[in-house]
Amino acid sequence: MKALLLLCFIALSAVLDISEANEQSPLADKKSVPKNLLENLKKELNKQAKGISYFAGEKGIEPKYLDCQEIYENNTAAANGEYTIFADPTMPGKKVYCDMSSKGWTLILQRKMENDISFHQDFKMYANGFGETRNSYWLGNEFVHQLTKKNKYLLRVVFRTADGKFPFAEYDYFKLENSTLFYTIRIGSYQKSTAEDGFSSPSWKNKVDNIAFSTSDKDNDLSPANCAAAFKSGWWFEDCYSSILTLPGYIKWQGTCDSETKICPYVKMMIRRNPI
Numbered sequence: 001m002k003a004l005l006l007l008c009f010i011a012l013s014a015v016l017d018i019s020e021a022n023e024q025s026p027l028a029d030k031k032s033v034p035k036n037l038l039e040n041l042k043k044e045l046n047k048q049a050k051g052i053s054y055f056a057g058e059k060g061i062e063p064k065y066l067d068c069q070e071i072y073e074n075n076t077a078a079a080n081g082e083y084t085i086f087a088d089p090t091m092p093g094k095k096v097y098c099d100m101s102s103k104g105w106t107l108i109l110q111r112k113m114e115n116d117i118s119f120h121q122d123f124k125m126y127a128n129g130f131g132e133t134r135n136s137y138w139l140g141n142e143f144v145h146q147l148t149k150k151n152k153y154l155l156r157v158v159f160r161t162a163d164g165k166f167p168f169a170e171y172d173y174f175k176l177e178n179s180t181l182f183y184t185i186r187i188g189s190y191q192k193s194t195a196e197d198g199f200s201s202p203s204w205k206n207k208v209d210n211i212a213f214s215t216s217d218k219d220n221d222l223s224p225a226n227c228a229a230a231f232k233s234g235w236w237f238e239d240c241y242s243s244i245l246t247l248p249g250y251i252k253w254q255g256t257c258d259s260e261t262k263i264c265p266y267v268k269m270m271i272r273r274n275p276i
């Protein structure tokens with residue numbers, strides 16, 4: 001508390017100095033606190049006001065940030081890479097890959113086909129997450145549920161095509177329900193994007209929106225068969241799939257990626273809070 005009061009005092013002093021200087025008052029020549037110091041103090045006070053807590057991270061004592069967007073907003077120079085985020089500060093954090101190139105997106109799936117892993121995992125593995133954050137990974141349905149139950153998120157699915165393009169499909173809402181509802185996915189409207197609407201276009205037989213998550217040991221699909229076992233994958237299977245990002249060996253996205261003529265060596269599913 002003492003530290004907080006001291007910070008308040010310093011910050012207030014700095015505000016007074018700067019405002020006086022701006023008004024050309026007789027005190028204008030008084031030495032001002034540098035503006036960047038004031039900004040840092042303001043950020044620190046904001047964190048404390050928001051009740052942000054801290055953890056012992058690889059870089060020392062670090063704030064428990066909610067997601068990659070919050071990391072970016074506290075440091076707009078933050079680089080793409082691995083960070084630890086906390087969907088709930090009372091629960092363990094999780095390592096995640098952050099795309100900071102467009103203001104802090106949290107990757108919930110990343111798949112590099114040249115460094116691929118098996119996505120033929122059971123329900124518990126998909127709930128907890130698996131893989132390597134810097135390469136191919138599934139963040140974890142439970143963690144993503146915790147993130148998306150509190151805030152409204154956008155979803156962007158980004159591909160790299162064989163000829164080096166990066167088409168993407170964006171949706172204005174994304175949420176995973178809880179484990180009781182088998183992490184049912186909720187997806188909003190398709191936004192103007194450079195890739196097809198692989199998730200919900202009426203052109204495709206199988207949709208993803210409002211579908212429960214299935215694995216070979218938990219058949220929640222709408223097919224008489226067990227889609228996850230048949231296709232050695234975990235996914236939001238309806239009567240199996242039209243677009244799916246977890247098949248062995250390739251990425252399938254209607255109109256953009258397939259196993260033969262349009263091979264995509266890379267995909268990421270990432271989320272960012274919707275400012276609306």
Ligand SMILES: [Ca+2]
Binds near residue numbers: 222223
């Ligand atoms: Ca079934």
